[in-house]
Amino acid sequence: xxxHIPLPESFTLxxxxxxxxxxxxxxxxxxxxxxxxxxAEKDGVVLTDDSYISFEHxxxxxxxxxxxxxxxxxxxxxxxxx
Numbered sequence: 001x002x003x004h005i006p007l008p009e010s011f012t013l014x015x016x017x018x019x020x021x022x023x024x025x026x027x028x029x030x031x032x033x034x035x036x037x038x039x040a041e042k043d044g045v046v047l048t049d050d051s052y053i054s055f056e057h058x059x060x061x062x063x064x065x066x067x068x069x070x071x072x073x074x075x076x077x078x079x080x081x082x
Contacts, residue, residue, distance in 0.1 A: 001045050003036045005029050 008025035012018060 001040055003033065003040075005033050005036070 007029050008022055010022050013022055
């Protein structure tokens, strides 16, 4: 079973309202992921050693993804307010 949940894209974050909106969309994406996992568990989907969570970016080809796998797993939410 594969679950694909797109994360929000940040086009402009010039105001506090836009930042709050972006973070709310991110929160909703994570909530949706949690609910999907809960439903899979209730439906009896069995986890194996091949189960994992990863972050993917469509602009990376397979070769680049393999070469940068460790770096791509270090996802960080950084908020800079100036």
